[in-house]
Amino acid sequence: MTTLDRTGASRTGASRTGASRTGASRTDARPPGAPGAEPAGRTRRRRTGRRLSVRSRWELALLLTPALVLFVLFVLVSIAAAVYYSFFDWNGFGPPTKLVGFANYTKALADPMFQGALRHNIQFAVLSIVVQLPLTLGLALLLNGRIRGRAALRLIAFTPYVLSEAITAVAWLVMLQPGGAVDEGLRSVGLDGLVHEWLADQDLVLYTLFVVATWKYIGFGIILFLAGLQGVPAELREAAALDGATQWQTTRKVVLPLLGPTIRIWIFLSVIGSLQLFELVWIMTLGGPAGSSATMATYVIDRGFRRYQFGYGSAVAVLLFAVCFVFALLYQRFALRRDSAGALSGRVD
């Protein structure tokens, strides 16, 4: 409050010359947009602003150094180290000495376990888009309107998202055990035929995990889409309705296109999440039985920490990163580009 009063007062008190005297710092506050698109005058003014005083340099160093040190040390060095280790045959103890070139990579790409893990990740991503997206979007469309207890509904739907994956995994592990709550629930409604070895059946385990993941993350999607839907002006729907459009037509031709950016972000988060899937799988199945639910991330940990193949595990980790990175780049290039604000190109404007 006091700060607002202070600035309010000082703004009225600021003379015209005062404002122009600090013109340089004001341009500082406006980050550059596309450089070529600006009037020459503004560009020149920015030039002068770019020459930092000694004091500003110190301030910048003070502000940026701590974050950079932490980020470089743990994030960038880790990635670089993973790449470095991936060229060695190494058990993680002592210095890596046995250089093997790309052998770990060729081995991984030919390894049925790795291929399986990669395929499971992709299956998960495809399932998300084909099953979760219509389900989430459909529920959000249905819930977008006046409903008694809407706030409570929102709260309850979102709850699983706030719980840790570890807790979610343990709760579902108990419910899914043979003769457990899920089986009894199915029997009690006469669906005895559906009872299965949910986590022990190699053909089924991935779908079981997918259902659990859907339970955990669907609330997040619903909330995301509800927020997006509230940005769709009611006037447009009314106009469509007055023109004789059915509700289905209105939804398809008016609402969904306007929801495009939200859907594209959802798909991005969902695919990246599917590629990086770890904790749910690790706690519920350890990637089993017989690797039938292994993901790239569980495979990294399995090779690195259970079998001490740090070099090989690192190669798998680098491949996982490469898949995420390539997907992100392509997605940014072809899908997100249509939206003004992509996190990666993220200029402020």
Next chain:
Amino acid sequence: MALTTSRRASASSAPGRDLRTPFSTAARHLAALLVVGVTAVPLLFVVLGGFRSNAQINASPTGWPHPWVFSNYTRILGSSSFWRFLFNSTVIAVTATVLTVVLGAMAAYALSRYVFRGREGLYTLFAVGLLFPLGVASLPVYLLLRQLHMLESWYGVALPQAAFGLPVTIVVLRPFMAAIPGEIEDAAAVDGCTRLGFFWRILLPLAGPALVTVAILAFLGSWNGYQLPMLVFNDQSHFTLPLGVATFQSQYSQDTAGILAFTALSMLPALAFFVFAERRIIGGMTGAVKG
């Protein structure tokens, strides 16, 4: 950010309701019931299961507690390990959150309101960090922590956690800080405020809502983390709550009632935090992904 605009929009959509048919109203309530049921039933099962005995659960996994058994909960609440896990989780999450928010806010300030060569490159570097999952980094992070003698220590979890939390913090805070009008900064400068003074006394209070959002994201991320504590801690007295729950489950896999009680109690802090900060969490999620 997104929350305020969406709330305004929802108020103006009120007249649209008249166009709805009774059928769609019924469908809407059915959908609501479905969502609540699917979400709440497993949660209720966990909580109520903790009030049953193993014999009751084995006889009928989904039944109602009869009679109510309190010993599962009292046993866990009476054990020192549950409280130790809770304490460890709290210390680590608070440390990681403070580091993420303080360092992230400083960097976001530099990247939003100073002009210098390489600024956009630096920002892109941080933003690309969003794509570095902990899963990729887990082996080298573990080796690094081993070299730094930070295994089995709170810092061994909190520091990497903060490092991996920085990208999203900076990506959320930068546009927010950049949007604060330059006139305010000019006025402060006229009043003799240095740029660091402006950051501390004016920008941080103005960016309050965004700071709360990133703080909540950082806190939940650390509180819910499993992989990093799993790698760093071997000694059970250092375990965090998620690690403790998973370990309890594998060690006492026959004690279903105990597992359920432990799980239910472990859910409580996150749920309490969520109810307390619900608006900000939901607003933060939707705001963050909208950029």
